[in-house]
Amino acid sequence: MLRYLILVLLVFGSMTLYADEWRDITEKARGQAVYFNAWGGSDVINDYIRWASDKVEQKYGVVVKHVKITDIGHVVSRLLAEKSANRTTDGSVDLMWINGENFKAMKKNKLLAGPFTQKLPNYRFVDTENKPTTLFDFTTPVDHMEAPWGMAQLVFMVDTARVSWHPTGMKELLKFAKEYPGRVTYPAPPSFYGTTFIKQALLELATNKKPLYRPVAMADFDRVTAPLWKFLDELRPFLWRKGKAFTSGAPEMKQLLNDGEIYISLSFNPNDASNAIANGELPDSIRTYVHKQGTIGNTHFVGIPFNSNSKEGAMVFANFLMSPEAQFQKAKPAIWGDPTVLAVKKLNGKDQKMLNQLPLGIATLSATALGKVLLEPDASWVGALEKAWLRRYQK
Amino acid sequence: MSSLGLFPMVTFACFLSAIVIGLISTWAQAFGYMPSLELTHFSVTAWQQLFSYPGFGRSIMATLISGIGATLTALVFTFLLFAFSYHNRFWRVLDHALAPLLAVPHAAFAIGFLFLTAPSGWILRLLSPELTGFSTPPDWNVVKDVYGISLMLALVLKEVPFLILIALGALGQINVQGSLAVGRSLGYEKVQVWVKIILPQLYPKIRLALFAVLAYSLSVVDIAQILGPTTPPSLAVQVFRWFNDPDFEYRLLGAAGATLILLLVIGSIGLLYLSEVGIKWLFRSWLINGQRRSRFFLLTTLSNFFISALVGISIAVILVLLVWSFTWRWQFPDFLPGDWSFRFWGKGFLQMTDPIWNTISTGIMASLLAVFLVIGCLENEIQMQKRGRKANTTKMLWLIYLPLLIPQIAFLFGVQVSLVVLHLDGFWLSLVWSHLLFVLPYVFLSLGPVYRSYDQRITDVAVTLCRSTWRTFLRVKLPILLRPILFAIAIGFSVSVAQYLPTLFIGAGRFDTITTEAVSLASGSDRRIVSVYALLQMLTPMIVFLSAILIPRFYFHDRKGMQI
Numbered sequence: 001m002l003r004y005l006i007l008v009l010l011v012f013g014s015m016t017l018y019a020d021e022w023r024d025i026t027e028k029a030r031g032q033a034v035y036f037n038a039w040g041g042s043d044v045i046n047d048y049i050r051w052a053s054d055k056v057e058q059k060y061g062v063v064v065k066h067v068k069i070t071d072i073g074h075v076v077s078r079l080l081a082e083k084s085a086n087r088t089t090d091g092s093v094d095l096m097w098i099n100g101e102n103f104k105a106m107k108k109n110k111l112l113a114g115p116f117t118q119k120l121p122n123y124r125f126v127d128t129e130n131k132p133t134t135l136f137d138f139t140t141p142v143d144h145m146e147a148p149w150g151m152a153q154l155v156f157m158v159d160t161a162r163v164s165w166h167p168t169g170m171k172e173l174l175k176f177a178k179e180y181p182g183r184v185t186y187p188a189p190p191s192f193y194g195t196t197f198i199k200q201a202l203l204e205l206a207t208n209k210k211p212l213y214r215p216v217a218m219a220d221f222d223r224v225t226a227p228l229w230k231f232l233d234e235l236r237p238f239l240w241r242k243g244k245a246f247t248s249g250a251p252e253m254k255q256l257l258n259d260g261e262i263y264i265s266l267s268f269n270p271n272d273a274s275n276a277i278a279n280g281e282l283p284d285s286i287r288t289y290v291h292k293q294g295t296i297g298n299t300h301f302v303g304i305p306f307n308s309n310s311k312e313g314a315m316v317f318a319n320f321l322m323s324p325e326a327q328f329q330k331a332k333p334a335i336w337g338d339p340t341v342l343a344v345k346k347l348n349g350k351d352q353k354m355l356n357q358l359p360l361g362i363a364t365l366s367a368t369a370l371g372k373v374l375l376e377p378d379a380s381w382v383g384a385l386e387k388a389w390l391r392r393y394q395k
Numbered sequence: 396m397s398s399l400g401l402f403p404m405v406t407f408a409c410f411l412s413a414i415v416i417g418l419i420s421t422w423a424q425a426f427g428y429m430p431s432l433e434l435t436h437f438s439v440t441a442w443q444q445l446f447s448y449p450g451f452g453r454s455i456m457a458t459l460i461s462g463i464g465a466t467l468t469a470l471v472f473t474f475l476l477f478a479f480s481y482h483n484r485f486w487r488v489l490d491h492a493l494a495p496l497l498a499v500p501h502a503a504f505a506i507g508f509l510f511l512t513a514p515s516g517w518i519l520r521l522l523s524p525e526l527t528g529f530s531t532p533p534d535w536n537v538v539k540d541v542y543g544i545s546l547m548l549a550l551v552l553k554e555v556p557f558l559i560l561i562a563l564g565a566l567g568q569i570n571v572q573g574s575l576a577v578g579r580s581l582g583y584e585k586v587q588v589w590v591k592i593i594l595p596q597l598y599p600k601i602r603l604a605l606f607a608v609l610a611y612s613l614s615v616v617d618i619a620q621i622l623g624p625t626t627p628p629s630l631a632v633q634v635f636r637w638f639n640d641p642d643f644e645y646r647l648l649g650a651a652g653a654t655l656i657l658l659l660v661i662g663s664i665g666l667l668y669l670s671e672v673g674i675k676w677l678f679r680s681w682l683i684n685g686q687r688r689s690r691f692f693l694l695t696t697l698s699n700f701f702i703s704a705l706v707g708i709s710i711a712v713i714l715v716l717l718v719w720s721f722t723w724r725w726q727f728p729d730f731l732p733g734d735w736s737f738r739f740w741g742k743g744f745l746q747m748t749d750p751i752w753n754t755i756s757t758g759i760m761a762s763l764l765a766v767f768l769v770i771g772c773l774e775n776e777i778q779m780q781k782r783g784r785k786a787n788t789t790k791m792l793w794l795i796y797l798p799l800l801i802p803q804i805a806f807l808f809g810v811q812v813s814l815v816v817l818h819l820d821g822f823w824l825s826l827v828w829s830h831l832l833f834v835l836p837y838v839f840l841s842l843g844p845v846y847r848s849y850d851q852r853i854t855d856v857a858v859t860l861c862r863s864t865w866r867t868f869l870r871v872k873l874p875i876l877l878r879p880i881l882f883a884i885a886i887g888f889s890v891s892v893a894q895y896l897p898t899l900f901i902g903a904g905r906f907d908t909i910t911t912e913a914v915s916l917a918s919g920s921d922r923r924i925v926s927v928y929a930l931l932q933m934l935t936p937m938i939v940f941l942s943a944i945l946i947p948r949f950y951f952h953d954r955k956g957m958q959i
Contacts, residue, residue: 039918041917068915073639093904105641188625246625261515390449
């Protein structure tokens with residue numbers, strides 16, 4: 001009996017401790033200014049961040065400033081400069097939008113503040129069971145050092161006004177390119193859009209996928225990737241600009257798709273097409289599709305640098321970004337259309353209903369039609385694939 | 396007035412410290428010294444990696460074609476315009492357009508130029524489908540071409556107005572009317588006088604500006620990202636990417652590449668200098684052969700055509716941005732958008748208060764400081780001349796030009812690291828200082844020649860009348876020079892507005908300006924909002940230019956001699 005009582009007390013005590021800790025954090029956060037460094041290339045995303053900032057300012061007295069950048073790499077390299085200058089406080093960045101390679105580099109170089117998501121009340125709603133990429137960012141263990149913000153899955157967009165069919169795999173993409181020469185392209189690695197396209201092609205074409213989930217040093221790189229290069233070599237003469245120029249990423253391809261220069265584009269956001277149609281950026285003849293074997297999916301996060309003076313404010317904002325309210329707003333196709341990281345069944349009845357009743361955009365696939373999510377290959381493959389691609393196509 | 400002697404020292408301290416610190420830090424990294432990565436041994440690995448990097452040769456080729464090509468073409472056209480169109484009716488158009496042309500920031504111009512000339516751009520939308528038969532854009536390699544030709548063309552269009560501005564300043568020191576009169580009386584055609592007498596005198600006076608154009612064109616990042624080749628990109632773009640790679644090992648490669656760009660600049664300047672000697676030697680007999688008539692009348696047409704093209708394309712660039720900024724939906728091959736919208740302007744204005752304020756306050760502060768320092772330096776020069784000591788103006792000019800001759804990318808990353816170490820980044824004054832670095836040379840360039848040609852006797856007379864040099868300076872000299880001073884401020888302001896890298900690095904993301912907003916939006920896909928910001932980026936300097944024209948008019952409305 002006594003043992004149970006102690007246990008109950010312990011559980012209860014830890015819960016109050018937990019609540020106390022969060023209360024401390026929100027108290028300290030009040031009045032802090034949080035410099036949130038995030039890509040500023042999308043007007044709808046900027047608007048969403050502004051909305052979220054206003055909310056946290058009202059609710060918690062935290063002032064979030066969106067520092068709009070073109071490439072989070074600048075920020076990582078700036079933090080490295082700050083670390084090398086021994087600036088352990090007063091950092092210029094309080095929160096940043098990261099994932100994948102950037103996270104890996106920051107973790108390796110100890111540029112992150114350390115584990116914090118376990119302290120955030122909303123973290124318990126995150127679907128860590130069915131969305132493994134919330135725990136492993138491009139196979140790098142997250143270890144609570146970044147807070148899941150949104151889900152991404154590679155999807156393709158096709159202009160149905162211009163073509164009557166779309167490919168459902170890389171081999172069919174080749175057939176499509178031969179039928180419509182000059183109307184297919186992909187972004188050049190090392191842009192992460194391009195690298196993802198290459199990884200997707202490799203995952204579809206490789207005869208044995210197992211080596212892709214182990215460090216690249218352990219694999220026979222040439223043998224594993226041979227089908228990929230054969231495919232890209234065959235594709236090249238039929239590419240946009242005959243494969244002599246490549247795009248910089250999905251944003252540029254969206255413009256080309258709107259112009260009709262290309263007929264197929266790609267995106268990491270399954271709602272991108274619907275959002276762009278609602279925004280007048282794309283014609284309403286655009287539809288989304290995925291490949292039969294499934295497409296690569298991952299999660300994007302927010303992380304706190306080691307030398308931020310507003311860590312509490314950053315945590316409060318990260319927590320709010322994970323809240324059902326913010327995730328719901330973000331998932332609306334007309335707002336941003338970015339899929340939620342939360343598990344709907346973990347939420348209360350009202351929030352469940354809210355998220356379940358989200359309208360599906362005109363060009364958005366249903367959850368079942370989106371099909372299987374392929375896991376990112378081991379992070380070590382990124383660099384090796386990029387180098388091999390550059391050696392072949394940037395000679 | 397011995398305190399005047401401080402001005403050149405303060406001015407150079409501003410410059411040299413930053414550049415020297417930045418360069419040394421970059422060079423150290425290029426040779427493998429980077430303590431933050433626990434790299435403390437001298438090595439040439441980065442250089443080996445650089446030379447064997449995929450596409451290195453083609454990257455260098457595109458860099459040289461666009462950089463040297465743009466510089467030489469801009470020079471040739473500038474000379475052509477002076478020789479064939481000076482003061483004709485085309486020239487008068489150019490004269491009016493010069494200030495707005497200079498005010499258009501490079502990035503905004505490049506965005507508009509892309510909207511105009513891409514295979515899905517406005518020109519083909521105008522011609523399609525009726526004349527071309529295209530219902531979808533053709534797969535032409537016209538922008539972002541492998542050789543950097545489209546990049547080169549955009550650079551030419553942006554650099555010619557700058558060279559003309561500098562040349563106009565320099566012509567003040569050459570007796571143009573006198574040379575023309577004497578030449579004509581000896582039976583030389585006007586063009587022959589220009590080519591044989593005036594241009595050879597003009598060239599040495601604009602040589603440094605030309606070198607600055609060369610250095611800029613070889614190392615430009617923002618325009619090259621928009622219009623340059625992609626696989627491989629030009630060297631500066633590649634270096635910029637390496638510096639920002641999350642894998643820090645690439646920083647060493649970036650530092651080596653940045654140093655190579657500096658070497659390319661130095662090499663190209665040397666080459667240009669050598670070809671000067673060669674051209675001099677080749678054309679000496681032609682210059683004095685006494686030939687009075689010229690057979691280049693076709694070139695007059697070309698020259699006039701170029702002025703029309705320059706002004707026409709620039710207007711079209713602004714127009715296409717205007718149309719895009721009011722667009723809701725616009726598809727190829729429609730000449731105008733199918734649906735229009737005011738939404739992006741409305742949004743732009745609502746969210747612009749902070750960026751506009753930062754842009755204006757930083758720009759005004761930097762250009763005022765620059766004018767203050769430049770006037771101080773010039774007064775010191777006059778003072779020294781009075782005492783019979785010849786001020787070494789050439790040496791000084793080289794120093795002033797230094798930030799323009801050394802590519803930004805070769806020292807800015809080093810400066811960033813140093814400021815972080817000193818805990819000076821992220822302050823508004825540091826930001827102003829970093830802008831001053833680039834504003835000051837341009838202010839000096841535009842104000843220097845006019846200031847030096849001021850008739851010192853006016854001051855002498857005034858001093859004998861009021862017995863105060865200070866009052867004379869404030870009440871007589873400054874008002875007389877008000878017009879060029881305001882113009883110099885406007886030039887300085889427009890240079891400040893266009894700064895992207897310094898604002899981002901030195902400002903530590905604390906100060907968003909119209910340019911940082913515009914550049915970050917340009918990395919996205921929405922042409923409409925990008926156009927709004929690009930136009931705002933043009934508008935702010937244009938308003939300052941307009942004030943520079945209107946303020947003297949208002950101020951001098953009751954002084955007949957000061958009106959134009």
